[in-house]
Amino acid sequence: MELRNYLFLIYKHKYLMLISSLIAIAITFSLTKKMAESYSSKARLATGIVDQTEAQVLDNKEETQESKINLQFANLIQSIQLKKIFDQVSYQLILHDLKANKDTTAFRKRSKLFNELNNDATKHAIEVYTKKYEAREPLYLYNEDEKGMNSLIVSMGYDIESLKKKMTIYRLSNSDFVDVEFESENPNFCAFVINTLCKEFITYYNLLVRENHIKGVNFLEALLHQKRDSMNFKMQNLKQYKIDNRVLNLNEQAKSIYAQIADFDSRKELTEKDILAYSGAIKSIDAKFDPNDRMYIESLLIPANQSLMRTKDILKKYSEVYIKSNYDPKVKIKIDSLQTILSAQINQVTDKYILNPLSAKENLVNQKLTLQVQLDIAKNSIASLEKQKKMLSERYDKLVPHEAVIQSLETEVDISSKEYIEILQKFNQSSMESSIMPRLKLIELAMPGPPAPSKKTILIAVSGIVPIVLYIVVLFVVFYLDDSIKNGKELANKTNIPVLGYLPLLSKLTLNLESIWKESESATPLQVYKDLLRSARFEIAQEMGDGKILTITSVADGEGKSFIALSLAYAYKMANKQVLLIDADFEINTTSEITKSTQYFEEYLDNTLALNDIISNDGISVLANKSLGTSLFELNHESVIREKLHQLKDKFDITIIDATSLDNLNKSKEWIVVADKVLSVFEANQTITNTKQLQINYLTSLNEVYIGWILNKVANKKTRLSKFISKLKSKGKNIKKKRKKTDD
Secondary structure (H helix, E strand, C coil): HHHHHHHHHHHHHHHHHHHHHHHHHHHHHHCCCCCCEEEEEEEEEEEECCCCHHHHCCCCCCCHHHHHHHHHHHHHHHHHHHHHHHHHHHHHHHHHHHHCCCCCCCCCCHHHHHCCCCCCHHHHHHHHHHHHHHCCCCCCCHHHHHHHHHHHHHCCCCCHHHHHCCCCEECCCCEEEEEEEEEEEHHHHHHHHHHHHHHHHHHHHHHHHHHHHHHHHHHHHHHHHHHHHHHHHHHHHHHHHHHHHCCHHHHHHHHHHHHHHHHHHHHHHHHHHHHHHHHHHHHHHCCCHHHHHHHHHHHHHHHHHHHHHHHHHHHEEEHHHHHCCCCCHHHHHHHHHHHHHHHHHHHHHHHHCCCCCCCHHHHHHHHHHHHHHHHHHHHHHHHHHHHHHHHHHHHHHHHHHHHHHHHHHHHHHHHHHCCCCCCCHHHHHHHHHHCCCCCCCCEECCCCCCCCCHHHHHHHHHHHHHHHHHHHHHHHHHHHCCCCECCCCHHHHCCCCCCEEECCCCHHHCCHHHHHHHHCCCCHHHHHHHHHHHHHHHHHHHHCCCCCEEEEEEEECCCCHHHHHHHHHHHHCCCCCCCCEEEEECCCCCCHHHCCCCCCCCHHHHCCCCCCCCCCCCCCEEECCCCCCHHHHHCCHHHHHHCCCCCCHHHHHHHEEEEEECCCCCCCCHHHCCCCCEEEEECCCEECCCCCCHHHHHHHHHHHHHEEEEEECCCCCHHHHHHHHHHHHHHHHHHHHHHHHCCC
């Protein structure tokens, strides 16, 4: 439904859309008629951002991300469009035209300002532009002379804004190339602008890149010397510390001392184990001897034992010397000879034991002596081992502070060397890159090209379509923002009140009720109006029931309630009903003026006009009014008015009261009070304001008295369609008549 309404709105404005389109086409045609031919040229740059062919010697295996590549191309394209680059092109263009002879054709027709230059001014301009071009400087606009030079460039269309309008710079797909296109009325001008722009940018870009690389290399070289000096200084500190503290190889020394300490620990453990074993064996042997036997043996062996003890003491001293000498083989030979002497003395003691009643224990005595000797040697070795271990521990402890300092110095040297190597690699790579750079090249030179296809037809076509599209968009916005009611369904949905019918909008030429009912041709606006009026009459009759007095009002003036009241009166007359129409509008008296009735409602109330004296005009009786500015209950008492209206029911089948609109305060409400039913009129294409909503709320409060709406002045969307159908039907009838004649 909404779409159909929108399409109908477009259909209504079709002629305006067509006119606006034709006007736009005419204007575009007149503007493009003298349009000069357009030429374009294109140059191509190889950037080296994606294509790393020249940089393979650097062995750079790092893959660049696509986003970073796109960013580099975006920066490159924006750099091409820098003002300082276009300034160089502008200088070249204006110098070309200034130096051109009269026989030489300039790129463009000379401007008025250009023609005003004399020879001295021309020479001065050439001098200034040449100086600015060589210095790559822009014109200083605060200087009046240079400001005038800029005005000359602008007048010829050589400024950056004019050149950028026809300039297109873009990356070719995902390739390594950047295309530069320019369009103008002169093919040579196109090629010159593009080639000059590319040349100036390559010069600027290569110079900028090389300067940046040189700065980077110089910075890395200075940093490299700094890191090298720092590394040498830290290495010298480490060297001097080792010399001052007599440290040769700290790690090897620590390992050797630690190994000796571990060896002494293991020997000490073995010796302690031997002491326990020897002590236990001696105790076991002592337990087997009687004290008297021991005394006997000792008395015989005292001299031998004394000699044996002296030998053991000497052996003890040499054992200590042997340990202190870190197990010197020479000392070991002496210890072995002493052990041989000790064994001989032990055998001598055994030989002196000639006779003893306890000779069965001879072997035990010898074993005991041997064990005692071994026990003494083991006990004496413990002290010597502990002493050597303590001495080694002290030497090891002295190495710990040196280890911490040396480790710290070595760490600093290691870090400095790594930094130096890293800076050295970057320095070498930057030096190599600076020798390879720059990579930006002009691989395709711009050449004068043929004229581009004419855009006149496209511009004219677009100019004809754009107004229509804009018109449709504007209509859509208006339609979308339009909250007015256009049909009965919308009125019923927004007010929750039934709509008994709707009547189309008629022209003023057709506002003649007699012509409406005399019209007999179908598919005409009058016939449609008549059919809709019949439908509304039927719905009203169903709602009226036994009621015979119908008050017609509206929420505002000018909504056509008086014409509807007259139309309904005629409709009921056509249904063979006795109809009385009362003009109750004491403000406008529209019905009274249209009918020109000489019977007045005031006369009927004061009994001047009897009920039977009310005459009808062609089946419709009309009671006009002459009390402008008054109200119903001011004419007579309410009970009298009710009685008079009730008497009308005996003579008339339907009494239609054309009351004032509801915005006239209580004047229409007094008629509503005395009526059987109330019908309201709403004009289409109107919105429901807050004031109207209050009136609608009042109507809904009437409950069963209020029967609904009549929607008036509805736009007739089927008028032209009905005419077209009627033409088709008339043609069809003519064809049928011709066929009958031929058959006859």
